Amino acid sequence: MKTPINPNLTADYADYADTKCKEEFYLRYLRYLRLDRSSMKHRTIAVLFTAFAYACGFAEQTTAEVTLAIRGETVYTMAGDPIKNGIVLIEDGKIASVGDAATLIPGNVKTISAKVVTPGLIDAHTIVGLQGFENEPRENDLLDKSGPFQPELRAFDAFNGQERLLEWIRGFGVTTIHTGPSPEALSTGQTLIIKTAGPTVNDGGLKADAMVSITLGPASLMKDVGEKGAKSPGTRAKQIAMLRTELIKAQEYTKKRAAKPQAATEGSSAKDDDKTPSRDLRLEVLVSVLNKEKPLLISAERAQDILSALKLKDEFKINIVLDLADEAYLLIDPIKAAGVPVIVHPTMKRAFGDSENISMETAAKLKAAGIPFAFQSGYEPYVPKTRIILFEAAIAVANGLKFEDALAALTIDAAKILGVADRVGSIEKGKDADLALFDGDPFEYTSHCVGTIISGKIVFEGKR
Amino acid sequence: MRAFYVCLIGLLCCSRSGFAQEKPIAFTGAHVIPIVGPELDNGAVVVHNGKIVAVGPAESVTIPPDAERRDCAGKTIMPGLVDTHSHLGGPWAADGSSPIQPDVRAMDSVNVRDSGFQKAQAGGITTANIMSGSGHLLSGQTVYVKLRDGKTIDDLLIKSPDGSAAGGVKMANGTNSIRSGGTGPFPGTRAKSAALVREQFTKAQEHRDKIKRANGDAAKLPPRDLGLEVLIDIMDGKRVVHHHTHRHDDILTVLRLSKEFGFKVVLHHVSEAWKVAPQIAEAKAPCSVIVIDSPGGKPEAKDLSMETGKILDEAGVLVGFHSDDPITDSRLFLRSAAISVRAGMKRDKALYAMTMAGAIMLDMQKQVGSLEAGKDADLVILSGDPLSVYTKVLETYVDGAKVFDRSNETDRLMATGGYGAGRDQTLFTECCLGDGR
Numbered sequence: 001m002k003t004p005i006n007p008n009l010t011a012d013y014a015d016y017a018d019t020k021c022k023e024e025f026y027l028r029y030l031r032y033l034r035l036d037r038s039s040m041k042h043r044t045i046a047v048l049f050t051a052f053a054y055a056c057g058f059a060e061q062t063t064a065e066v067t068l069a070i071r072g073e074t075v076y077t078m079a080g081d082p083i084k085n086g087i088v089l090i091e092d093g094k095i096a097s098v099g100d101a102a103t104l105i106p107g108n109v110k111t112i113s114a115k116v117v118t119p120g121l122i123d124a125h126t127i128v129g130l131q132g133f134e135n136e137p138r139e140n141d142l143l144d145k146s147g148p149f150q151p152e153l154r155a156f157d158a159f160n161g162q163e164r165l166l167e168w169i170r171g172f173g174v175t176t177i178h179t180g181p182s183p184e185a186l187s188t189g190q191t192l193i194i195k196t197a198g199p200t201v202n203d204g205g206l207k208a209d210a211m212v213s214i215t216l217g218p219a220s221l222m223k224d225v226g227e228k229g230a231k232s233p234g235t236r237a238k239q240i241a242m243l244r245t246e247l248i249k250a251q252e253y254t255k256k257r258a259a260k261p262q263a264a265t266e267g268s269s270a271k272d273d274d275k276t277p278s279r280d281l282r283l284e285v286l287v288s289v290l291n292k293e294k295p296l297l298i299s300a301e302r303a304q305d306i307l308s309a310l311k312l313k314d315e316f317k318i319n320i321v322l323d324l325a326d327e328a329y330l331l332i333d334p335i336k337a338a339g340v341p342v343i344v345h346p347t348m349k350r351a352f353g354d355s356e357n358i359s360m361e362t363a364a365k366l367k368a369a370g371i372p373f374a375f376q377s378g379y380e381p382y383v384p385k386t387r388i389i390l391f392e393a394a395i396a397v398a399n400g401l402k403f404e405d406a407l408a409a410l411t412i413d414a415a416k417i418l419g420v421a422d423r424v425g426s427i428e429k430g431k432d433a434d435l436a437l438f439d440g441d442p443f444e445y446t447s448h449c450v451g452t453i454i455s456g457k458i459v460f461e462g463k464r
Numbered sequence: 465m466r467a468f469y470v471c472l473i474g475l476l477c478c479s480r481s482g483f484a485q486e487k488p489i490a491f492t493g494a495h496v497i498p499i500v501g502p503e504l505d506n507g508a509v510v511v512h513n514g515k516i517v518a519v520g521p522a523e524s525v526t527i528p529p530d531a532e533r534r535d536c537a538g539k540t541i542m543p544g545l546v547d548t549h550s551h552l553g554g555p556w557a558a559d560g561s562s563p564i565q566p567d568v569r570a571m572d573s574v575n576v577r578d579s580g581f582q583k584a585q586a587g588g589i590t591t592a593n594i595m596s597g598s599g600h601l602l603s604g605q606t607v608y609v610k611l612r613d614g615k616t617i618d619d620l621l622i623k624s625p626d627g628s629a630a631g632g633v634k635m636a637n638g639t640n641s642i643r644s645g646g647t648g649p650f651p652g653t654r655a656k657s658a659a660l661v662r663e664q665f666t667k668a669q670e671h672r673d674k675i676k677r678a679n680g681d682a683a684k685l686p687p688r689d690l691g692l693e694v695l696i697d698i699m700d701g702k703r704v705v706h707h708h709t710h711r712h713d714d715i716l717t718v719l720r721l722s723k724e725f726g727f728k729v730v731l732h733h734v735s736e737a738w739k740v741a742p743q744i745a746e747a748k749a750p751c752s753v754i755v756i757d758s759p760g761g762k763p764e765a766k767d768l769s770m771e772t773g774k775i776l777d778e779a780g781v782l783v784g785f786h787s788d789d790p791i792t793d794s795r796l797f798l799r800s801a802a803i804s805v806r807a808g809m810k811r812d813k814a815l816y817a818m819t820m821a822g823a824i825m826l827d828m829q830k831q832v833g834s835l836e837a838g839k840d841a842d843l844v845i846l847s848g849d850p851l852s853v854y855t856k857v858l859e860t861y862v863d864g865a866k867v868f869d870r871s872n873e874t875d876r877l878m879a880t881g882g883y884g885a886g887r888d889q890t891l892f893t894e895c896c897l898g899d900g901r
Contacts, residue, residue: 133760356886383761
């Protein structure tokens with residue numbers, strides 16, 4: 001059964017989304033059969049077909065039973081040593097068992113074999129789903145320019161579960177993404193952690209409003225953001241001053257709001273109510289940061305910006321995740337001392353401007369120091385519209401990172417940093433059945449991703 | 465003082481100043497990929513005075529007795545890579561004054577001290593076609609360079625038989641060179657783009673006719689026109705057009721114009737060439753493909769495919785690759801071949817595309833592109849197979865001089881990146897101008 005992404009969603013809404021998903025599936029199937037010339041007619045057929053499938057009970061598994069078996073010459077579970085000739089059994093979208101060649105596969109269960117099986121890959125920071133892949137302005141939900149600081153904006157309210165790049169990255173084994181607005185203003189909003197299967201934001205969600213996106217350095221010194229005449233932030237120092245001001249406001253807001261329930265129990269007068277500040281959605285987001293309910297995701301490229309991020313963490317005792325961190329190799333000790341994880345810059349990110357000192361060895365250096373890190377496809381304003389984390393990790397492996405460490409950074413380590421390791425990131429009984437299948441070393445240029453499975457469903461089969 | 469001399473001697477020894485070596489060098493024991501002819505498991509390559517003097521199986525190559533032997537067992541040697549489309553050194557040629565500017569030259573704007581050049585050497589690139597961007601229908605003359613260790617652009621130039629600097633001309637169609645509305649001198653539609661190009665080439669035809677009619681009589685000669693002279697060179701086959709083009713219909717427009725005015729063209733990027741491969745093959749137009757990790761980024765690249773190289777090759781089109789640096793990183797240029805092989809292109813064709821095909825596209829096939837006696841000693845020593853992600857470029861040679869050595873600390877910094885690796889880099893954004901982007 002589907003788990004609603006957001007506790008605020010009613011069960012009815014989640015069921016509706018579920019039905020829509022199946023209808024979409026059959027529609028796609030019909031299109032695949034090239035029967036899409038008169039779509040309305042076939043839409044009706046699809047709905048009837050769906051209803052029939054429900055009635056017959058084969059659209060929905062009511063009792064758990066094994067629906068899919070995966071054989072891998074090597075299964076990297078990321079929870080213990082790799083298993084040679086391993087078998088993964090899937091039931092009800094979850095992993096039912098992981099074992100060796102002796103595992104019994106129930107009769108008539110579809111079995112897929114591959115040389116290498118890994119957990120589905122996790123892109124720890126992307127913009128996929130928030131911008132049309134053609135970069136046309138009408139499909140740009142990355143940046144609202146009305147102001148430089150808008151943490152109340154939610155990727156959840158903008159995500160397009162049918163964006164074509166989702167299909168593209170699924171074909172390279174990516175099953176979960178942490179997606180959010182672009183790092184182009186001081187705060188562009190909150191991020192979303194979701195599976196790549198689509199078709200809507202209600203499907204496969206792991207965490208809405210996961211982190212609050214903050215960008216330091218020249219990338220967010222946008223002269224065209226803000227009302228006409230607004231000039232801030234115009235310097236790095238101003239960025240930090242603005243952030244500190246907002247966080248202090250949020251501290252004061254908490255204190256003032258906290259006074260209200262007390263007044264209410266005493267039968268508050270209208271006068272008392274006036275002292276209670278009105279709700280402020282923006283400050284409430286920052287309050288959740290101050291309460292450590294969610295971290296700031298701070299994109300910082302240059303060393304001085306990374307240090308500023310660490311200072312903020314120190315001053316407000318908040319959780320932060322460092323993003324990009326192009327010059328992290330200069331600051332290994334302070335990053336380690338702060339206990340901060342890093343969503344490292346794409347290994348092949350262009351070495352220009354504030355990224356001119358970027359290194360293909362950053363990931364290897366973070367690993368050597370024991371700093372937790374994950375890979376990201378990042379934000380590209382031009383081509384390629386998205387990078388592929390499999391390829392980014394591969395270049396890190398070619399530059400000193402060990403094979404297993406790279407695989408961990410793409411799966412379980414990313415899941416831990418994103419706070420979703422209870423659901424994804426490793427092949428373990430009870431976790432979501434998200435898998436990536438390869439016909440050789442996943443990092444080798446000439447290997448292929450040959451299958452991708454999300455919650456037990458095959459979402460890609462082929463050779464990419 | 466003694467320390468000073470030690471330093472000086474050290475400097476002299478370490479100098480990689482591009483002088484052709486006086487003694488022959490014999491690279492032995494390597495897996496040699498000559499590009500023309502089969503790969504050799506145990507091959508030898510002998511170079512002398514900047515040229516290749518012998519290539520072949522170890523047993524059949526005579527190594528001169530005075531040769532310096534370099535044991536390359538376990539390594540791979542292949543020709544230096546030819547990058548048919550690069551923006552190294554920030555070549556800003558045409559300005560905003562008009563969409564067609566054949567008079568401007570990329571060679572007048574390149575900063576060769578940009579560390580991008582060292583990074584390209586670290587990627588095994590030895591020959592590059594440096595050009596201005598695609599924000600114009602014709603943004604200027606390109607410059608073919610050898611990636612020698614040079615201090616000025618003159619050190620890098622390749623001389624044509626007539627003594628001039630070799631190069632082509634950069635043209636573009638599709639969205640990058642269009643400005644919404646077409647209010648200025650720039651086109652607002654694809655049809656207008658073609659019309660503007662046709663207008664200029666027609667002018668050049670008339671200019672050429674006038675020159676012909678003058679028959680050497682100075683009084684009858686039309687006033688000189690730098691731009692039209694370049695267009696005449698193009699129509700006379702003296703300069704190749706390197707044409708940015710993505711969408712299938714844009715590609716056909718280039719072929720149409722090329723036929724109409726009789727110019728030699730190499731199609732560049734060609735995101736949708738897989739849709740019109742037979743037409744490209746019929747026109748005998750070579751294609752320089754860019755390998756990008758995902759489709760999109762702009763509408764004209766929405767159907768970009770990793771199979772483009774394979775499909776074009778199978779259709780009989782000459783396929784090469786380019787980095788489009790900084791769009792993709794020169795240091796990772798070999799990825800182009802590897803990812804294309806991943807998508808089904810044959811290995812030998814993909815390696816040919818990295819080298820010989822590029823040389824043909826620049827009319828330099830007699831000088832570079834393969835390991836053959838008599839050709840320039842441009843070669844790369846790799847730690848392993850050229851199509852493996854784990855393979856590193858160990859050494860790069862241009863005209864017999866070592867220009868990159870991974871065991872050298874500075875060179876290694878350029879290969880991996882790190883603090884100081886971005887020295888003097890020119891941020892080049894003109895590659896993607898168009899419609900205010």
